[in-house]
Amino acid sequence: MSALVPPQGVWWKQPLDRVEGTWIVIAFVWCLIMFFMMPYWHVFGKQNLSNEAYRTTPEMFQAKTQAMVDKFKVREETDLKIPVVAPPPGSDVYIIARLWSWWPMVELQEGKTYRLHLASMDWLHGFSLQPENINIQVHPGYEHVLTVTPTRAGTYSIICNEYCGINHHTMASRLYVVKAK
Amino acid sequence: MMAVNRLFRTCPSTGLVYHEAAEKLIRWNAVAGVVSLLVGGILALLVTLTRWPAVHLLPADWFYLVLTAHGLDMLVFWIIFFEIAVLYFAAAVLLKCRLATPRIAWVAFWLMILGAIINNVAVFRGDSSVMFTSYAPMGAHPAFYLGLILFAVGALVACFVFFGTLVIAKSERTYTGSVPLVTFGAVTAAIIAVFTIASGAIILIPTFLWSLGLVAHIDSLMYRTVWWAFGHSSQQINVAAHVSVWYAIAGVVFGAKPMSEKVSRTAFFLYICFLQLASAHHLLADPGLTSNWKIFNTSYAMYLAVLASMVHGLTVPGAIEVAQREKGYNRGLFEWLRKAPWSHPSFSAMFLSLIGFGFLGGISGVMMGTEQLNLIIHNTIYVPGHFHATVVIGTTLAFMGLTYFLIPTLFRREMMFPGMAKWQPYVFGLGMMSFSLFMMGAGTLGVPRRHWDMTFAGNALGYEFPGTAYLMMGIMGISGIAAIIGGIMYLLITVGSVFLGKKIATPDFKYVAAKDGVAPKPAPQPAFGASGHGASIGMAGFVAPGTFVLALVFLTSFILYYFVNWKYLSTVWPLS
């Protein structure tokens, strides 16, 4: 029973076993590779989460979103008459997260780049774009600005994947990507 | 002056020396843990039967309530009660020392019990279904936070009883040289626990005041940052504790000595140095923090802790291999492993815990903790898949293995249902491995965690998950039931043995109350010889070649899986 009894002699002078020494070197090199992958991807990779974020308030964010809806609304959907907006490529697109819906719906063009602003009006929510499976935390009081480029036309879903109370599982919306005009 | 209780008993089969007060406290803490496991296990059944789409048992409000309670009873109450038992064992029993201030240790125990009850009552009242993370600004009943705070204070006091015991052992010279490796691991866990509980206080006390209306605002990002300094480090306590248990079981079952004390202890020390800011890997998908902060804190803090775990993952089986080879199982690469006592439940539990923790929990955890890769799994059911591999297969199964050792020596009962005990680690461990694996699979398809209805029934805008996602959630459900059966087997064996098992008498043990006189302190044990491994075992200059090959298999899986995920990430929409 040896890990259960005091070691003999001075433990920090016990020699390293060859198996252990070799493994430590290999494992350490692997840890370094994993470390370098992250900066590497910032330089050469295309999927990096934006660092751009601002403090905001529900009123401010609501006003900006409303302005976008007034300008770029193309139609309404479902019984709730949720507006669908189609802002031009390169523009700012706002999506509000609140208990328990995303507002409004947006229509983007394939291969074009947009600045997507996300903020919550109340509690934490989770922006989860399916089936792409891109997942981003949405905070109240913070406006997160992401630069996104949809690559394939189609109908996507935005679901909430941060638990936000009793109707969390009903919080779902759509995002359309259409062929560039 | 108060008489000091110096009543000791020597266990006839293991030679371990138990201080009377310590023994009682270890038992009660372990029992409180097992009771929490029982409650958490019933809740696990309900949660699993709801997330299995074909069954979908509970209504939404009950699902969220039960999930909150399951997380707390398991992750907080079961694990920490049992860990306190492990701490007392590692200090008082392994150092053959009296426990410092048993009265205060009882105060700690009752505070923890009180806290656990208050918190559970708050959850079951129905107005605190906020999950164990209780992210502000979603608020719970004040009693919810109060219960957690009381429990944490109790645990903190228990940590200080542990440190006090170490001081007594040193000053009364109950051992010579350094403390045993298992105790060293326990010290690691306790130091991390102090840091953890301090972070918990920093976040839970203001939140408690906020729930009473005394604090106006809690910032959600600040909350998540500090909460995870608490939530993540507490996982590092679990790792330090269950790694210590692995070493202990290797010692008990094989008489295995650590390959090199220096390596194992340095690896424990790395846990202390490099985990504090690893909470960053819970915030990789959050706004308002820079990439530099995220990368620095996940990698500086996490990868050296990962390195430490990779080292323990080698040295524990390596020590077993050396012990087995010295016993004569020296042929080929794997004779030592084939001839291992696979029907000894302590060993099989420990070994499955090690494999499951490393291959499933470890690899998936590092993948998720990579800044960019986190984007494709954050908050999906992949995450609970990962931590059921770490905290259930890793920690819980290791503790189950330790229990089989403790029943005769600590509870002084013969184990009931020994035939069932042989199977229990396999049913629980393999069930849980499959459960975790299919959860992770469903997560890569986007299935969210903490979600009542993946079908979005009646929702005009709902998302239709692919059939494979439903299939995986179904297999997850079935595997979860298998694991629960394994859990029931564990509870039958432990509860049966502790209450109904045949008593084992300790020869020459006579109860003397502390006030009736004190016995002299026991004589110090001579340290065992670390004989140095003979050159005659192993292959090619490696004393543990089989373990080394296993480690390379592990590394290969790790590298492949890691880069497969980068490949997958490169196919999603460009983001910057």
Ligand code: HEM
């Ligand atoms: C047979 C045993 C178990 C089964 C079948 C089981 C099953 C589950 C399921 C289905 C979930 C829900 C995942 C979701 O919807 O997000 C869950 C969550 C969880 N489980 Fe377990 N579990 C078991 C044991 C344990 C143990 C032993 C622990 C801790 C030591 C544990 C800790 C947790 C935690 C922390 C959560 C997350 C709760 C949350 O998201 O707030 N589980 N479990």
Ligand SMILES: [Cu+2]
């Ligand atoms: Cu939400």
Ligand SMILES: [Cu+2]
């Ligand atoms: Cu939600």
